[in-house]
Amino acid sequence: MKKQKYNIQVFAAGVLSLKETPGGYFKMKLAASGIAKAARPGQFISLQVNASGMPLMRRPMGIFSANKGAVEILFKAAGKGTEMLSRKKQGESVSVLGPLGNGFSVREELRHAILVAGGYGVSPIAFLYEELRKRKITTTVIIGAKNKKLIFKEGFSNPIITTEDGSEGFKGLVTERLNAACAGFACGSSAVFACGPVPMLKAAAEVSEKHGIECQVSMESLMACGVGVCLSCVCAVKEGMDTGYKRICADGPVFDSREIVWRT
Ligand SMILES: Cc1cc2nc3c(=O)[nH]c(=O)nc-3n(C[C@H](O)[C@H](O)[C@H](O)COP(=O)(O)OP(=O)(O)OC[C@H]3O[C@@H](n4cnc5c(N)ncnc54)[C@H](O)[C@@H]3O)c2cc1C
Ligand code: FES
Incomplete structure (x- = not known):
């Protein structure tokens, strides 16, 4: 990023x-x-x-x-x-x-953003949503949770809701809806922005990459210093043919999904 x-x-x-x-x-x-x-x-x-x-x-x-x-x-x-x-x-x-940390980056050519949120990942996604609206970039918002009691959708206009138990919206995982959303947009002018549990980020990355759409994921980890000094928050990243490490607090938390070595 x-x-x-x-x-x-x-x-x-x-x-x-x-x-x-x-x-x-x-x-x-x-x-x-x-x-x-x-x-x-x-x-x-x-x-x-x-x-x-x-x-x-x-x-x-x-x-x-x-x-x-x-x-x-x-x-x-x-x-x-x-x-x-x-x-x-x-x-x-x-x-x-x-x-x-570094935030999401929004390319000049971006015309449509697909926002994917799980759990408290809805918080940074809400901030991004407001920014995109100001920039007149259209959005599709997909919010997932285990059940309807855990859904926060305040401020989003017509979000797509998915719940694992089917108590609200579509029954299943956010990735099924993401797959459908990605199919509707051209890859060059679209991007996926995801924040939530790591298995959800990994699945969002796989779906986006399958459609050739850029995907930015907000990673998380336990953090001690929060400013890049203690190295307690590293995640594995691709470095050519090798694996390297980056600090989620200072180099992230937002990364291009193609950079991440998924360990889940
Ligand atoms: C970059 C970043 C942004 C975050 N943003 C939010 C947010 O917007 N809203 C929100 O509710 N939480 C957010 N979190 C997670 C939040 O920081 C933790 O839930 C919090 O530190 C837990 O502190 P605690 O003392 O209440 O819990 P603890 O007693 O320290 O732990 C309680 C439980 O939470 C888990 N936990 C602790 N820290 C984390 C963490 N960093 N990630 C995942 N699980 C954790 C522990 O493993 C344990 O199971 C974020 C974390 C990161 C790294
Ligand atoms: S929390 Fe210390 S380097 Fe990231």
Whole structure:
């Protein structure tokens, strides 16, 4: 992916609002004008959830929206850190580092984007969706989940929903719908952008590559530093005939799918 200019800031961001949303998520709005100005879809921020320093590591979160001096994140209370984050009150502050990583790159020739989201991957995809709409690029949005209780579709116009149990939309995996969507578009002027669990990214990559359509995937991993120093977040990539490694936090999280050596 194209390298973006670093403009990383670290500061105590005030919590402007926090609310529960459909899908079992929490949406938090933070006062962060510098990040809001610099952030690009696909980038993330890293939050110190507790001023006392426990848990020690910052928690990475994709950027859901960035405008009017504020940044929003959408998160699941998955463990101790995010559980603490979900109990923050309006007016409290959280130390934020960002924007981090490289975002999605949108080619000049792009006319149609197919956006694929699974789980909290819907968060960076929502930010990208807004950006594409501003640029008048048409979109097909495909959102997948295990069941309808886990679907977040706020803000998307007519998304295609797939659920594994068939409780909403199409029964099955997002890749079946992606295959149909890819068949309808010319490869040169289209691209797939995917964010979600790694098996979903791998499947999205295979489908897109079969149709000759560019696919950008937002990878994830446990992260310690978030800024490219500790090497705790590497993923395997193709380097000619060999395998090399790249840091998801600093070289990604967005990669061209053809670069990735899938290990799942
Ligand atoms: C670039 C990036 C962007 C992310 N964006 C979002 C987002 O927008 N919304 C959101 O809800 N989450 C996001 N995550 C995942 C989020 O960072 C983790 O869920 C969070 O760090 C867990 O912290 P915890 O203390 O609550 O859980 P822990 O107690 O540390 O772990 C709870 C469970 O979550 C798993 N987990 C921890 N970190 C990760 C991770 N990085 N990826 C996958 N599973 C993890 C653990 O293996 C464990 O099963 C993102 C992760 C990355 C790397
Ligand atoms: S988290 Fe330290 S290098 Fe990526």
